[in-house]
Structures are given as C-alpha cells and as structure tokens.
Amino acid sequence: MTEPVLELSGLSKSFGALKVTDAVDLDLRPGEIHALIGPNGAGKSSLIKLVAGELAADAGSIRFDGREISDLDQIERARLGLTRTFQVSSLIPEFSARGNVMFAAQARRKSIFGFFRQVSRDRELIDEAMEALDRVGLSGRAAVRVSELSHGEKRLLEIAMALAMRPRIFLMDEPMAGLGQEGSAKLIGFLDKLRTQAPILLIEHDMDAVFQLADRISVLVSGKIIARGTADEIRNHPEVRTAYLGEDAA
Amino acid sequence: MTVALFLEQILNGLQLGVMLFLMAAGLTLIFGVMGLINLAHGSLFMVGGFVCAAVAAWTGSFWIGLVASLAAAAALGALVEIIVIRRLYDRDHLDQVLATFALVLMFSEGVRFVFGSFPLYLDPPAFLSGPVTLPGGMLYPAYRLAIIIAGLAVAAGLGLLISRTRLGMQIRAGEADREMIAALGVDIRFLYTVVFALGAALAGFAGALIGAIQSVQIGMGEPVLILAFVVIVIGGIGSIRGALVAALIVGLVDTLGRFLLPTLLANVMEASAARGVGSAIASMLIYLLMAVVLVFKPKGLFPANA
Amino acid sequence: MPEFVTEHRLNILLALILLGGPLVAHFADEPFLVTLATRATILALAGVGLNIALGLGGLVSFGHAAFFGVGGYAVGILASHHQTYEPLMTSPFVINGTNQMLVLWLVAVLVSGLAALVIGALSLRTSGVYFIMITLAFAQMIYYFAISWPAYGGEDGLSIYVRNAFPGLNTLRPLDFFLLCYAVLIVVLLAQWKMTGARFGMALQAVRQNEGRVAALGLSPYRIKLAAFVISGMVTGLAGALYADLNRFVSPTMMSWHLSGEIMVFIILGGVARLFGPVVGACLFVLFEHAFGSVTEHWQFFLGAALLAVVLFARGGFIGLVAGRVRHD
Numbered sequence A: 001m002t003e004p005v006l007e008l009s010g011l012s013k014s015f016g017a018l019k020v021t022d023a024v025d026l027d028l029r030p031g032e033i034h035a036l037i038g039p040n041g042a043g044k045s046s047l048i049k050l051v052a053g054e055l056a057a058d059a060g061s062i063r064f065d066g067r068e069i070s071d072l073d074q075i076e077r078a079r080l081g082l083t084r085t086f087q088v089s090s091l092i093p094e095f096s097a098r099g100n101v102m103f104a105a106q107a108r109r110k111s112i113f114g115f116f117r118q119v120s121r122d123r124e125l126i127d128e129a130m131e132a133l134d135r136v137g138l139s140g141r142a143a144v145r146v147s148e149l150s151h152g153e154k155r156l157l158e159i160a161m162a163l164a165m166r167p168r169i170f171l172m173d174e175p176m177a178g179l180g181q182e183g184s185a186k187l188i189g190f191l192d193k194l195r196t197q198a199p200i201l202l203i204e205h206d207m208d209a210v211f212q213l214a215d216r217i218s219v220l221v222s223g224k225i226i227a228r229g230t231a232d233e234i235r236n237h238p239e240v241r242t243a244y245l246g247e248d249a250a
Numbered sequence B: 001m002t003v004a005l006f007l008e009q010i011l012n013g014l015q016l017g018v019m020l021f022l023m024a025a026g027l028t029l030i031f032g033v034m035g036l037i038n039l040a041h042g043s044l045f046m047v048g049g050f051v052c053a054a055v056a057a058w059t060g061s062f063w064i065g066l067v068a069s070l071a072a073a074a075a076l077g078a079l080v081e082i083i084v085i086r087r088l089y090d091r092d093h094l095d096q097v098l099a100t101f102a103l104v105l106m107f108s109e110g111v112r113f114v115f116g117s118f119p120l121y122l123d124p125p126a127f128l129s130g131p132v133t134l135p136g137g138m139l140y141p142a143y144r145l146a147i148i149i150a151g152l153a154v155a156a157g158l159g160l161l162i163s164r165t166r167l168g169m170q171i172r173a174g175e176a177d178r179e180m181i182a183a184l185g186v187d188i189r190f191l192y193t194v195v196f197a198l199g200a201a202l203a204g205f206a207g208a209l210i211g212a213i214q215s216v217q218i219g220m221g222e223p224v225l226i227l228a229f230v231v232i233v234i235g236g237i238g239s240i241r242g243a244l245v246a247a248l249i250v251g252l253v254d255t256l257g258r259f260l261l262p263t264l265l266a267n268v269m270e271a272s273a274a275r276g277v278g279s280a281i282a283s284m285l286i287y288l289l290m291a292v293v294l295v296f297k298p299k300g301l302f303p304a305n306a
Numbered sequence C: 001m002p003e004f005v006t007e008h009r010l011n012i013l014l015a016l017i018l019l020g021g022p023l024v025a026h027f028a029d030e031p032f033l034v035t036l037a038t039r040a041t042i043l044a045l046a047g048v049g050l051n052i053a054l055g056l057g058g059l060v061s062f063g064h065a066a067f068f069g070v071g072g073y074a075v076g077i078l079a080s081h082h083q084t085y086e087p088l089m090t091s092p093f094v095i096n097g098t099n100q101m102l103v104l105w106l107v108a109v110l111v112s113g114l115a116a117l118v119i120g121a122l123s124l125r126t127s128g129v130y131f132i133m134i135t136l137a138f139a140q141m142i143y144y145f146a147i148s149w150p151a152y153g154g155e156d157g158l159s160i161y162v163r164n165a166f167p168g169l170n171t172l173r174p175l176d177f178f179l180l181c182y183a184v185l186i187v188v189l190l191a192q193w194k195m196t197g198a199r200f201g202m203a204l205q206a207v208r209q210n211e212g213r214v215a216a217l218g219l220s221p222y223r224i225k226l227a228a229f230v231i232s233g234m235v236t237g238l239a240g241a242l243y244a245d246l247n248r249f250v251s252p253t254m255m256s257w258h259l260s261g262e263i264m265v266f267i268i269l270g271g272v273a274r275l276f277g278p279v280v281g282a283c284l285f286v287l288f289e290h291a292f293g294s295v296t297e298h299w300q301f302f303l304g305a306a307l308l309a310v311v312l313f314a315r316g317g318f319i320g321l322v323a324g325r326v327r328h329d
C-alpha cells in the first residue's frame, strides 16, 4: 500500500475550555479525496488551520512525506506544498482575478525581490494564471477586479489560486459553499479529476458532493473523529446517523 | 554618592512615573474603549498647565488654578470629542493620527495666540513649597512628594472607578465588545464623550501639577506624550494596571539612568567623556527597554485580552 | 470627471510644472523662489520615501524624520571632517571626510537603510497603533541621542560651510542645485513606478490588503514589509542628505516628531498611495507655509485646520480630487 502523504496523530487543540481538536488521527494518501464532515462548529476548519500551520497544536504530530512538520510555521508549510483554500474567500481585493492567480504563481516561485520587470509583461506568470483560470472556467473574467466578482466567482478564484500553487496536497474548506447547483456539479467533476494531480482533504457540507467524490470519509463531532469509512459505510453508520446525518435527514 | 542622593533620585523617578501614568492612563483608556489613537493628548496636558498657571496668577491661588485646569481640560476634551474625535472612530489609524496631529498644530498655535510665546511660571502652594524631612533625616521637596501621593491616589481612584462603579462597568463592557454595549442600552455616544473627557482631565491634571516644577510652555506636552506611548507599549495597550507598572518602571529607569550612567562610566573612561557618553546613552535607555520588551513580549507586559 | 484626466497624464503635467516654475523664477531673477522649489522637491522626496511604506505597504510609520535626520547627519558629519581634514576614524582603517555628493549620498542611503533595518525589524513585530507608537518612539530616541551627543554640535547642530560638490555642476548656484534635486526625485519616482508594477510591488500591495493570504501562499509578510521599510527609509534618508546641503546645516530638529508628522501630511494632502501624491503634497505644503507664513505667525493653526478638513472631508487628497478614485493599473 502507498505511504500516506499527510499523517496526523493525536492532534489536539483547545481554546480555553473548548476542545476543538481532540486526539485526531487522520491520513491522506496519494490520489485520494478524503472528506471531513461534521456539524457546524465541530472543528473542521480548525483542523485545517492546524495542518496548514495557521494555528499551533497543543499536542500530537503532523507528518508530511514522512517528515515531522509540527515545528514549521505556516509559511514554511505552504512552501513544502500544503495549500489551503478558505471557507470564507480570502483574496487580494484590489487585484484583478488574474492578478490574484499571478500572485499565487509568483508565490510558488518564492519570488519577492523583483524590482524592475513588470508583472504585466511577465509571460510565465500570465500564462500560468490564465491556464488556472481557464481550468475553473473563469478566463472570461480575468481582468475583473476581485471586489467586482460574484460570490461564486470568488469561490472559483480560490481554487484557481490553489491550482497555481501546484501543491503536493490540497486542503479545501467548503469549496462548494455558495456555488449553487450547477456550479457545484461542475466543481465536482473538476475535483474528481484533480485528485490525480494531488490528494485532497475536503471539508464539505454538500453531502451529494461528498458521497460522489470521497474515497474515504471521516466524521468529526465536537473535535473527535467518531467514524471513518467509505461513502456506503458512513451512510449506514448508526452513530453517524444519530449524531449528524439524522438531524439532516429529518 | 550617598544613599540619600540615591533615594532622592528614586523619589524623582517615582514622581516622573506617576506623571507618565496620568498621561498613559487616559491614552490607554481612550484606545481601549474607542479604539482611537490620540496625539492631541499632549495638547490637553499643555492646556492644563497653561490654565492652571494663568488662573493661579490671576486669583493668587494654586488650588483654584488646579480646579480650573481640570475643568478646562475636561470641557475642552468633551468639546473636541463632540466636534472632531467622534468622526474618527470608524476611520483607520492613519486618519486618526493625521487628524489628531492637525489638532496638535491647532492647539499649539491657539495657546500661543491666547497666552503668547513666553513661558508662564507657577508656584506651588505655600505649605508645599519647602522641603519635608523624610524618615532617616533626608530632605525632599514637599511638592514633589505631594505629586507622588496625588498620582497614586488618582491611580487608586481610577482603579475603583473602573472596578466598582456603573461607569466603570460600561467602560469594561466597551473594551470587551463594542456592539454588545450598545445592545445593553447604554448611550454609547455619551459614554465615549465621558471617557474622552476623563482622559483629558487626567492629562490636564498632570500638566497643571508639573507646571509648578517646570516652566509652562508651548509644546510641553509632546515629549510627555511620546514617553506615555513608550509606557503603553511596555505595559500593554488598553491595560490600566500595565500603564501604572510600566510608568513607574519608565520613570525610575529614566531618572536613575541619567543619574547613575555618567558616574558608572567614569570608572572606565575619562570624566568629561563619561558625562557625554553617559547622558547620551541615558537618554536612550527607556527606548532600549521598550525594544527589549518588544523582542520578548510584543504585546507588552500586561497584554489586554482584547 | 473628464476622461482625459488620467492619473498618468496628470503626473507628467505635475512633473513639468515643478520643473518649469523654478526655470521661470531663475530667468526672472528670483533665486529665492528657486530655493523654495528646491525645498519642496526635497521634502517631496522624503514623502516619496514614506509613501513606499505607508501608501503601498500600509505601514503607518510616524518615525520617518529619524531617517531624514540620519541621512542629513551622514552628510553633515562627513562634510565637517572634510572641512577640518580630520579623519572620521583611524583604526582599524582610515575613513576620511568628503565633499563629493555622490559618495555622501551613498553613505546617507546606507546608514539610513541600516537604521530602518534595525527599527523596522523591531517595530514590524507589531502592527496597528503599536507600530505607530513604536516608530514614533524610536525616532524620538535618535532625536534625543543627537541632542545629547556632544561630538557633532548636540542641540545646536552642525554647519556645512560650503555646499558639497557634484561633478560638472556648480552646486552653489540655486538653479544647478535645484536641477540636481529634481533629477534625483524623478529618478526615484521612475524607480518607484517600476517597482510598484514589479513582483516586489505586487507582494507589498498584497500584504497591505490581505496579510493572512500572503502568508498562506508561503511568502513572509514580515520580510516583505521589512524590505519595504528599509527601501522607504533609504529614500527618506537620501532626501535628508539633500536637505543638509540645501540648508548647509543639520540639527536634531530634522528628526523631531513634527517633521515625521509633516512628511505624513504631504502624503495625505497629495493622495495616499498615489505616485505623485507626496510631490503635490510637499508643494502645497511649501506654498501654504510661504503664503500664510508671511501673513500670520500663526500659520500652523491654519495648516492644522486645512489638514483636519482634508482628513475629514477629502480623503483622496489632491490627486484623488482631480484624477478620481481609479488607480493606475
């Protein structure tokens, strides 16, 4: 069996008395989509923040490519190829859509100190950005400023920026949120292919998407993983039905 | 160097610290509750000094001057808050800095227009004008001692005000959550005006007290303002307790540094050079202290949880 | 707003006015006006420096007078050693004074860059009001140091008896010196314009708008801001070097917090983050000072009132009023 790219064990985090992450074990293998589901406030986004290094864990280990990365900060982890998308779009508002993706492409090159060559003539960055925008279907909106994009377009731009980072793993926090039926369907098709490029840890409330896409599903409730398995196993898992799906199904 | 001289410097350091606390407390309160950085706080200090000196000269009574300066600073603070400051709460820090810098220019010139360019002098009240004998037989100016006591009394009063009164409860609520307090039905505009006037009164009080030690002149509040910033950075913004501790530390370090460094350096170099180098380093000491605090505790010694 | 008033054209027009005014003054035999324009040009350069940190990077530094003063003192100190023929130091190697502006500028830029590196490295550990207060405090520290350090004049300052030299120019002629300063300003503006559109400019603007996003992409906001702060300090330091030669005098007042405030005022008067914002702002400031200063000794009151009005009611500054809210892109 292939070695996992990402491996969390005993990961824990508390905000005061609130345990948002409670001894979580989880791994992500090459080529898979591992979905993380759970009710609001379960601690899903917090888990992504712990993995990305935006939050520091209280205990536990995070191994990436077999290497312990708990001591690395957010910036160093991003440089290793852990790329996250945000639940609430986090973009550069005064840049155009293309400018945002170009900036991601620039960041992938770890390039800060360019003082003369104009990015507006930087073919490498432009081509890469246009390709990423094209893949998410935003190439027609390339020149539009982020502040003028629709909510759904911003969600897609998040994905395009992640693509331009060419990461080793994707950490996606509710990419479907606010996309609408048609948009979600398209994105499902897209993510389905994307997993071959890099595995995806996918947080998603859209159960159709999760059941279609996920190779494995982990269920997080109050910071604890209460179940794990394939789509069918999770669908029929009694604890999950009561703790989580039950409320939804009713 | 005698022990008495050293003790005197410690008292001088405390006196400076208490002064800085009166300034820093208002600044940090205003920042904590309204999120505003106010450069014009030094101007209110200056106004306090001028009003006290002018009224004391006119009536012949320091005490009437002191009361007048408190009233004037508070009233001016309230006025400025209503006319200008409240338009700045929603603005970014750059706008706040520039607008209050504009106020500094206007106040300085305004005071020059009213009082002229010459410094005013203020005598301490007669019964405080001499020295007192401290335990151990040391003589110390009664007025400076009175400042220390008055400052500590104000600190205690402020602590009680904030922890025990209705106003204090509203202030604490305002620091924790601005929306929340409006939901509680507090008249937030009025609260802000009161807090600003309170801070102004503290600054004016400090300016009046200091006026009997130094000359009262245009721009006298500016160095104190910047020292108060250092105090706030060291103490942690928004924290009254931090302001008190940091103010005393800054007052002591600055005073003792100026006193001790030239003497200490004279052991390793020639006396006149030691005086020059010593006083140059001493003038930087509290800023270096601030740098050290920044390296180890970027949020200050007593970070407020906001 | 008419279509043809783009910011770009406005900038060219402004550059031409700033050049043409002193030329006319020169031929009308008004050397004082040439010197006034030189002062505006140098102050503009100081503002251009701050605008890199403040406008592009959102770093509200209230301590840029420190770099202005450090640049000025670098020139003053080296020039004074040149005048007395005493080396600045003799061990471990000899450093002599000089009167060559090119060397002086280089030293001024390096020293103010170093000061900005140290101050920036500490202050950028914080943000927001902390950053404002800390930059202000460190500038005040250097100010007090200059006052209490007796070797170079202390509080009284330091005179430069003959203006320093530039190859091929007679720097003592007001017009020559103006043209030199003007050329420096234009070169720096061109460099800033290039930088803004290059990768560093993108990174800096991205940090201002969404620091968390930049970190999530694996770039260090701290390093980006620190680099910008150093560049910013260098440009303001260069302005200080020119200012020392303009007045043939340096003193601690160059580092007073009033000057830090004024440099910031140039930017807001002209328009924050606009390339020519500080240029317009500094010119307006100098004109204001000149016009009101001769009428009333209380001109600073009116400066304050005008500044307050701009902050409260005209946030785009002059360029914002004329060229509208659209930024160059």
Ligand SMILES: Nc1ncnc2c1ncn2[C@@H]1O[C@H](COP(=O)(O)OP(=O)(O)OP(=O)(O)O)[C@@H](O)[C@H]1O
Binding pocket: A015, A018, A020, A038, A039, A040, A041, A042, A043, A044, A045, A046, A047, A087
């Ligand atoms: N910085 C913080 N300090 C204190 N509590 C926090 C912090 N961040 C998150 N929380 C709390 O931790 C819990 C988990 O939050 P988190 O955002 O991880 O949930 P989630 O599973 O992503 O929820 P959602 O489905 O709504 O996105 C919530 O109760 C939240 O209020």
Ligand SMILES: [Mg+2]
Binding pocket: A044, A045, A046, A087, A173
């Ligand atoms: Mg979430």
